[in-house]
Amino acid sequence: MLKRTQLLPVDLQTAWQFFSDPRNLPVITPPGLGFEITSDLPERMYAGMVVTYRVTALAGIRVDWVTEITHVHEPGFFVDEQRCGPYRFWHHQHHFRAVEGGTEMVDLVSYLLPLQPFGQLAAPFVRRRLEHIFDFRQRTLETMFKERGDAYGNDGLH
Incomplete structure (x- = not known):
């Protein structure tokens, strides 16, 4: 399991608006992953929504x-x-709560690798890669929200 906690210097509604719009996902994903959304997306997510990448x-x-x-x-x-993809199992919880100074965001990612027991050989590499992805995400969000408190949307984000 991977757990990350980050304080975003924006109110809860601003944080929710950003993260509930799946079109913002490429913004917080390292370019080296070649992340490409291949399905049509609504402006806001909903339970049951399927997204392909x-x-x-x-x-x-x-x-x-x-x-x-x-x-x-x-x-x-x-x-x-995950319903189909590179992991045998992927379950990612995104938690948000208002705290003094902004919004606390907690990511909890549970995952299993495919092709066991051979998948275990790749486990350290995959873990480092996930850490890198979430490090990139943290830096990007810090930069993006640093001076934006209530200025959501002024820089071309969805």
Whole structure:
């Protein structure tokens, strides 16, 4: 399991608006993943929504990834789960709560690798890659929200 906590210097509604719009996902994903949304998306997510992507997996191989938004409780949390893709199991919880100074965001990612027991050989590499993805995300969000408190939307984001 991977757990990340970050304080966003924006109010809860601003944080929710950004994260509930799946079109913003490429903004917080490292360019090296070649992350490409391949399905049509509504402006806001909903429980049961399916999103398809193409990403660069291990060894530079492009793979399709299908996730479903399984739970949405605005503005407190949502869950995405892999339906088809590079993991044997993927369950990502996104939690948001108002705190002094902004919004606390907690990501809880539970995952299993495919092709066991051989998948275990790749486990350290996959863990480092996930850490890198979430490090990139944290830096990007810090920069993006640093001076935006209530200025959501002024820089071309959805």
